[in-house]
Amino acid sequence: MQNALMPNLLTKRAFLTPDRVAVYFDDKQLTFKELYNQSLNTAGKFQGRGIQKGQYVGVLLKNNLDTVVILFALQLLGVRAVILNNRLTSSELVWQLKDSQAASLITEGSFADKDLEIRDMLPTLPTLLKEQLDSLPTEIPDILEEINLEDVCTIMYTSGTTGNPKGVMQTYGNHWWSSVGSALNLGFIDTDCWLCSVPLFHISGYSILMRSVIYGMPVVLHESFDVEKTIQDFHSKRVTIMSVVGNMLTRIIEFLGEEPLPEYFRCFLLGGGPAPLPLLEACVAKNIPVFQTYGMTETSSQIVTLSPEYSISKLGSAGKPLFPSEVQIKLEDGQKAKEGEAGEIFVKGPNVTSGYLNRPGAMLDKVHDGWFSTGDIGYLDEEGFLYVIDRRSDLIISGGENVYPAEIEAVLLSHPDVMDAGVTSREDERWGQVPIAFIVQRDGRSTAEELEQFCLKRLAKYKVPKDFYFVEELPRNASNKLLRRMLGK
Structure with a gap:
């Protein structure tokens, strides 16, 4: 469609x-000029290694x-980036690389151990270390002058309630409208x-990069969260907005003590679950604005x-839907819920995914009359504010990470001494929630320490x-269905 075309985002910016x-x-x-030039140069090196438009990498x-440059180099080439969670085990990463039919893997030396294990399991997969880029010859890249908003830009894997990860297809249009919706909600000023x-x-991190090129706004990127460095950069870089999860915000408030934030700081964008009342009250007392949010990889x-x-x-x-988006609550019979009546949360909008990679039938269960089924339960009050009661019913949110019990249970059940396993969560002061497991053993031989080590080899640490x-x-x-809410009761 001709009207779905627009200039390449980084080129235009x-x-x-x-x-x-x-x-x-x-x-x-x-x-932005330097970012473009470095991304263009890197795109030429990728092209020389056989990476080309339409591939999944x-x-x-x-x-x-370097990561920012690499991600935009892939956009310039029209390559679809399969962005991998570096906290996953090698086995989990290999599963996603196979499922996405990735043509190659771009990684770095700090993941040498994982890289070796991945190469051992996928010996034919071409792998390129970012440290090798400087030594590679550069071709004149065949860059994408225009993007089609309907084309896939990125793939991010999210675990389903069955424990099987699915590659969420995020188009350029999804990213564009997400950025527009955020700007219309937060407002935008030249000094942001x-x-x-x-x-x-x-998606919380990648979406900030997209907003950067769309808004023409600087991003202060940290390798990981460091509360002292965060406060320093609030002042030295004149930060106005920061994306956080609950435990990050708590640590910032505690670190600040009586010290106020700079007057130019506009807001925290809080995701990963609702904030507890004491935290919100502390923010109000310090005159710190917090925008609570609800979203997912699929949006x-x-x-x-x-x-x-x-x-x-x-x-x-969680608030009201952003400008281009809609929210609706449906009952089990498919009827629209009344005000205050709990049901499943359905969303609609141009930032909602078109589907899951290599699973053409997966959206049949997810989309009903154009509305996307989130699997979450909530209600709308008389003014249209959304209240989320339960996120995907059994979902555990640990430090902002989504943890699905079924995935952990599948690993535990693969242990020869485990007859049955159930996973739920308990509250944790630092992480909000952490997973805990209930085990029925065959012969009572395994210890908790042995099961923990077994899981660490097969799951990311935050899932253990x-x-x-x-x-x-x-x-x-x-029906023999596990009642996770009854575990430990």
């Missing part, structure tokens, strides 16, 4: 505002200036500067946001249960 700072990282910075990198210490492999970041003026009066609410409880049986209903 470098043309419009070449001398504006695009990204700060440690003591380095790049203007795995990206396993940390938050770094966004601090990003959330991972770029998460290319936030789709519902609570403005700070409602943070107390609408306590517990923090406690193991050995029980005689697990609670199940008449």
Whole structure:
């Protein structure tokens, strides 16, 4: 469709505002022109290695200036980046690389151990270390002058309730409308500067890069969250917005003590679950605006946001849908719920995914009359504010990471001594929630320490249960379905 075409985002931004700072990282910075030139040069090196338009290419990198250049180099070529969570095990990464039919993998030396294990399991997969780029010859790249908003830009894997990861297809249009919706909600000023210490492999991080080129706004990128460095950069880089999850915000408030934030700081964008009342009250007392949000990988970041003026009066609410988006609550019979009536949350909008990679039938269960089924339960009040009651029913949110019990249970059940396993969560002061496991053993031989080590080899650390409880049986209903809410009761 001709009307779905627009100029390549980085090319256009470098043309419009070449001398504006695009990204700060440690003591380095790049203007949009410099970012374009470095990305163009890297695109030429990728092309020389056979990476080309339309391919799916795995990206396993940390938050770094090089990572930003590489991600935009892939956009210039029209390559679809399969952005991999670097906290996953090699086995989990290999599964995603196979599922996406990745043509190659771009990674870095700090993941040498994982890289060796991946090469051992996928010996035919071409792998390129970012440290090798400088030594590669550069071709004149065949760059994408225009992008089609319907084309896939990125793939990010999210686990389903069955424990099987699915590659969420995020189009250029999804990213564009997500950025537009956020700008229409937060507003935008010339002096805005966004601090990003959330991972770029998460949609929360990647969406900030997209906003940068669309808005012409600098991003202050951190490799990971460091509260002292965060406060320093608030002042030295004049940060106005920061994306956080609950435990990050708590640590910032505690670190600040009586010290106020700079007057030019506009807001925290809070995701990863609702904020507890004491935290919100502390922010109000310090006159710190917090925008609570609700979103997912399938909506290319936030789709519902609570403005700070409602943070107390609408306590517990995720807010209202962003301008281009809609929210609806449906009952089990498919009827629209009444005000205050709980049901499944459905969303609609141009930032919602078109589907899952290599799973053409997966959206049949997800989309009903154009509305996307989130699997989450909530209700709308009389003013249209969304309240999320349960996220995908059994979902555990640990430090902003989504953890699905079924995935952990599948690993535990693969242990020869485990007859049955159930996973739920307990509250944790630092992470919000952490997974815990209830085990029915065959012969009572395994210890909690042995099961923990077994899981660590097969799951990312944040998914590994923090406690193991050995029980005689697990609670199940008449259909033999595990009743996770009854675990430990």
